[in-house]
Amino acid sequence: MAILEISHVSRFFGGLAANADVSFSVEEGRIMGLIGPNGAGKTTLFNCITGYYPPSRGEIRFDGRSLNGLQPDRICKLGMVRTWQKVRPLAKLSVLDNVMIGALARTHSLNKARELAMVQLTVVGLERRADFLAGGLPIGERKKLEVARALATQPKLLLLDEVMGGLNPAESEEIIQLILAIKQQGLTQMVIEHDMKAIMRISDRIVVLNSGEKLAEGTPEEVVSNQDVVDAYLGESHA
Amino acid sequence: MRAALKLTLFLIVLGGLVAFPRMVQSPYFLQLMILVFLAVAQGQSWNILGGYAGQHSVGHAAYFGVGAYVTLILLQSRQIPPWWGIWAGVVVAVIVALIIGAICFRLRGPYFVLASIAVAEIMRLSATNLKGLTNGAEGILATDIPSLRWGERVVADFSISKVPFYYIGLGLALLTLGVAWGVAHSKLGYYLQAIREDQDAAHSLGIPIARYKNYGLMISAALTSMTGSFFGVFVGFVDPPTVLGLDVSVQIMLICIIGGMGTLYGPVLGAVVLVPLAEALRSNAVTDLLVKVGAVSPESKVGLFLKENLSHAHVLIYGILVVLVILFMPEGIVGALRKLTARRRREVA
Amino acid sequence: MSIFLYSLISGILTGGVYALIGIGLTLIFGVMRIINFAHGDLMMLGMYGTYLLSTFLGVDPFVSVLLVFPAMFLFGGLLQKALINRMLTSVAQNQILLTIGLGLILSNTVMLIFTSDYKTVTTSYASSTLKLSENVSVSAPLLVAFSITAAITAGLYWFLQKTDTGQAIRATAQDRDAARLMGINVSRMSILAFGLGSALAGTAGALLMPTTYTFPQIGSVFTLKAFVITVLGGMGSVVGATLGGILIGIAESLSAVYISSGWKDVAVFVLFLLVLLFKPSGLLGKSRT
Numbered sequence: 001m002a003i004l005e006i007s008h009v010s011r012f013f014g015g016l017a018a019n020a021d022v023s024f025s026v027e028e029g030r031i032m033g034l035i036g037p038n039g040a041g042k043t044t045l046f047n048c049i050t051g052y053y054p055p056s057r058g059e060i061r062f063d064g065r066s067l068n069g070l071q072p073d074r075i076c077k078l079g080m081v082r083t084w085q086k087v088r089p090l091a092k093l094s095v096l097d098n099v100m101i102g103a104l105a106r107t108h109s110l111n112k113a114r115e116l117a118m119v120q121l122t123v124v125g126l127e128r129r130a131d132f133l134a135g136g137l138p139i140g141e142r143k144k145l146e147v148a149r150a151l152a153t154q155p156k157l158l159l160l161d162e163v164m165g166g167l168n169p170a171e172s173e174e175i176i177q178l179i180l181a182i183k184q185q186g187l188t189q190m191v192i193e194h195d196m197k198a199i200m201r202i203s204d205r206i207v208v209l210n211s212g213e214k215l216a217e218g219t220p221e222e223v224v225s226n227q228d229v230v231d232a233y234l235g236e237s238h239a
Numbered sequence: 240m241r242a243a244l245k246l247t248l249f250l251i252v253l254g255g256l257v258a259f260p261r262m263v264q265s266p267y268f269l270q271l272m273i274l275v276f277l278a279v280a281q282g283q284s285w286n287i288l289g290g291y292a293g294q295h296s297v298g299h300a301a302y303f304g305v306g307a308y309v310t311l312i313l314l315q316s317r318q319i320p321p322w323w324g325i326w327a328g329v330v331v332a333v334i335v336a337l338i339i340g341a342i343c344f345r346l347r348g349p350y351f352v353l354a355s356i357a358v359a360e361i362m363r364l365s366a367t368n369l370k371g372l373t374n375g376a377e378g379i380l381a382t383d384i385p386s387l388r389w390g391e392r393v394v395a396d397f398s399i400s401k402v403p404f405y406y407i408g409l410g411l412a413l414l415t416l417g418v419a420w421g422v423a424h425s426k427l428g429y430y431l432q433a434i435r436e437d438q439d440a441a442h443s444l445g446i447p448i449a450r451y452k453n454y455g456l457m458i459s460a461a462l463t464s465m466t467g468s469f470f471g472v473f474v475g476f477v478d479p480p481t482v483l484g485l486d487v488s489v490q491i492m493l494i495c496i497i498g499g500m501g502t503l504y505g506p507v508l509g510a511v512v513l514v515p516l517a518e519a520l521r522s523n524a525v526t527d528l529l530v531k532v533g534a535v536s537p538e539s540k541v542g543l544f545l546k547e548n549l550s551h552a553h554v555l556i557y558g559i560l561v562v563l564v565i566l567f568m569p570e571g572i573v574g575a576l577r578k579l580t581a582r583r584r585r586e587v588a
Numbered sequence: 589m590s591i592f593l594y595s596l597i598s599g600i601l602t603g604g605v606y607a608l609i610g611i612g613l614t615l616i617f618g619v620m621r622i623i624n625f626a627h628g629d630l631m632m633l634g635m636y637g638t639y640l641l642s643t644f645l646g647v648d649p650f651v652s653v654l655l656v657f658p659a660m661f662l663f664g665g666l667l668q669k670a671l672i673n674r675m676l677t678s679v680a681q682n683q684i685l686l687t688i689g690l691g692l693i694l695s696n697t698v699m700l701i702f703t704s705d706y707k708t709v710t711t712s713y714a715s716s717t718l719k720l721s722e723n724v725s726v727s728a729p730l731l732v733a734f735s736i737t738a739a740i741t742a743g744l745y746w747f748l749q750k751t752d753t754g755q756a757i758r759a760t761a762q763d764r765d766a767a768r769l770m771g772i773n774v775s776r777m778s779i780l781a782f783g784l785g786s787a788l789a790g791t792a793g794a795l796l797m798p799t800t801y802t803f804p805q806i807g808s809v810f811t812l813k814a815f816v817i818t819v820l821g822g823m824g825s826v827v828g829a830t831l832g833g834i835l836i837g838i839a840e841s842l843s844a845v846y847i848s849s850g851w852k853d854v855a856v857f858v859l860f861l862l863v864l865l866f867k868p869s870g871l872l873g874k875s876r877t
Binding site: 253293295297343344346347349350352353354356357358360364365367368416486487492496551552554558559560561562565566569573 | 625671683685688691783805808809819850858865
Binding site: 052072081082084087091092097100101104105149153 | 281432442
């Protein structure tokens with residue numbers, strides 16, 4: 001069953017289309033990879049889905065209801081949460097406080113939120129950093145903090161925007177294991193990633209965006225053998 | 240353990256403050272303490288919105304003035320005693336806050352700061368122009384304040400001494416401290432801080448930004464209005480510049496900037512530093528001191544100039560303080576102390 | 589009808605002078621992304637400069653512009669270099685607080701020196717008028733002030749559009765980092781922008797002196813007016829600021845006549861709130877959602 005349906009979504013900035021007539025859907029419990037050259041409109045699509053800029057045209061349905069006109073906080077409450085490509089820790093708050101703020105989306109009690117937050121910190125392996133200031137963490141741990149904070153809102157669908165960007169291979173491997181573990185718990189995920197090897201390993205299906213349009217969609221095997229995709233990527237590396 | 244220590248310390252200080260009027264008879268020090276309590280309450284009220292939510296209002300005089308005016312107008316023209324008037328002030332202040340919030344909190348950027356000043360200025364000019372209601376620039380003089388009774392017993396008689404004001408001021412400071420503590424230790428406080436740190440991130444984590452900013456503003460406005468009512472009754476007089484002027488807003492903000500924004504101790508420290516300083520300037524104590532040390536002779540031109548003008552210079556000193564603190568101590572006294580203790584800890588370790 | 593026309597015209601003329609203040613603010617904001625809360629106080633300094641020159645040296649207020657402009661330019665550049673430059677990378681709230689502090693220092697220093705009495709300059713032409721038609725006349729000094737303003741605005745526009753330095757300023761306003769990469773000395777442009785902004789504010793103050801009075805705290809009202817003007821015109825636009833200034837001038841002048849002079853500043857602030865409510869991106873700006 002599709003948990004997220006994107007139909008004919010376009011987003012214009014001035015006269016420019018950052019997304020043009022994009023349609024696809026994400027099946028429950030799967031990992032959908034979202035790839036494309038720089039400027040292909042991946043993050044814009046995330047922003048449209050999570051309510052930061054409403055789509056200029058088209059409709060997004062999540063869990064059977066239309067998201068049109070909903071603000072990000074409402075969308076989070078419905079069970080969809082995102083992380084940020086450029087991490088956004090609440091710098092002057094502790095790591096635990098950061099995750100508690102995520103958990104407070106589901107409870108009014110600070111004690112309950114603290115418990116939920118500790119669980120998620122353990123999931124991502126940051127439990128020993130709980131009392132550190134979030135602003136002082138190294139990049140690898142900040143990325144994990146983003147994921148823990150998002151998970152604490154108890155989403156049905158998790159949108160990860162380049163969580164491996166800027167990480168070394170060992171750190172990336174930890175994140176890959178984390179994503180796979182999250183999938184084991186039945187959570188749906190949509191992942192933007194530049195690292196082709198990683199995205200091929202984790203994704204059940206992949207959507208390729210190019211210049212704002214959907215170029216291809218399919219299993220990882222189908223996508224890598226698609227001539228349009230190969231051309232788009234060759235084009236990027238030759239430019 | 241640390242919590243127990245803090246609580247003990249708090250109770251000792253509180254005990255000292257409760258006993259203070261019995262030990263110190265000097266009306267000057269009593270007055271100074273009342274002003275410190277007022278400043279603590281003002282700072283703590285501003286802190287909820289400015290410190291925790293990061294929405295720096297430069298127009299809190301609006302709510303302060305509403306409290307003072309509403310209470311004194313009701314007292315003078317309707318003989319409604321201040322302990323009812325204070326609540327009327329709160330209601331009006333919250334309504335004003337809701338209007339400002341509805342206009343500004345949909346927007347990002349410096350709009351809130353601008354609008355907060357604009358609203359305070361609208362209030363000041365309106366108070367000057369609406370002569371029928373506020374007596375215009377001449378202000379309102381409270382002739383006599385009815386004593387507070389519990390049944391037949393007189394609890395507080397305001398005509399004899401300032402001691403009742405001392406305890407009411409202390410109560411007000413404690414009330415605001417308590418509310419700020421409650422906010423800091425609740426979902427609201429966590430959400431306000433998230434908004435301060437990063438609005439987009441906060442939004443994505445399910446926080447309805449505008450609504451929570453409005454909660455913060457309403458609480459802040461209600462408490463500030465209570466401090467205004469207290470001030471109006473304590474001084475027994477209001478006019479537009481004393482309660483609605485831009486320098487009132489700056490002073491309220493300055494308490495937190497100096498002490499440290501977004502902390503419970505910040506406004507307390509800020510008040511303890513700022514109020515005696517302002518009073519010393521106002522009462523020419525600084526000139527007297529300079530004369531005493533022999534830095535200036537009282538008959539010299541400089542001495543006369545200082546004597547003449549330094550009492551008007553407190554706002555100038557505020558300005559200099561703002562600039563210095565922002566440049567060299569942007570997290571206030573609390574931030575500087577934290578840095579010191581952190582460094583010492585590092586050296587020990 | 590003639591009262592309406594008279595106040596409309598004097599509103600437009602005064603508004604033209606206000607526009608200078610708004611343009612200064614918008615220039616500073618454009619280049620440095622700093623909202624200058626001391627802006628009205630810089631204008632107040634210009635007013636006192638003209639007052640001094642006129643009262644003690646007998647310099648005509650309009651001629652005093654020749655001294656006030658460069659003096660305020662230097663003063664503004666110095667402020668930027670000594671203080672504001674240190675804050676360019678810190679959070680917006682602290683920048684705001686810094687300029688608020690600076691404004692308080694300026695206004696209260698002036699108050700210590702000159703007391704808070706109202707100051708005016710006396711000229712032979714203060715109340716002379718030009719007859720436009722049978723029953724519509726216009727204040728001569730306002731007309732002169734407006735003409736000088738128009739000349740300065742035109743000169744500024746030419747400077748920003750046609751000269752290399754002007755283009756460097758505009759490039760910095762568009763994208764600081766890109767400008768730096770292109771070899772533009774960004775910190776020099778910031779000093780220049782702050783100097784220019786201050787000079788424009790000070791000049792506006794000088795031009796207003798023949799028709800109005802000044803006092804040390806006059807700045808805060810004008811800081812807010814400058815904001816209203818720039819918000820109305822859309823932050824960062826010279827043309828927008830000009831229109832915004834004229835609009836504020838008209839609103840003020842009409843409300844002074846038809847409501848009462850005590851309420852004219854209120855009208856400006858209420859207008860500001862209405863703009864925030866209905867058209868926060870400015871009258872010329874594209875609406876955002």
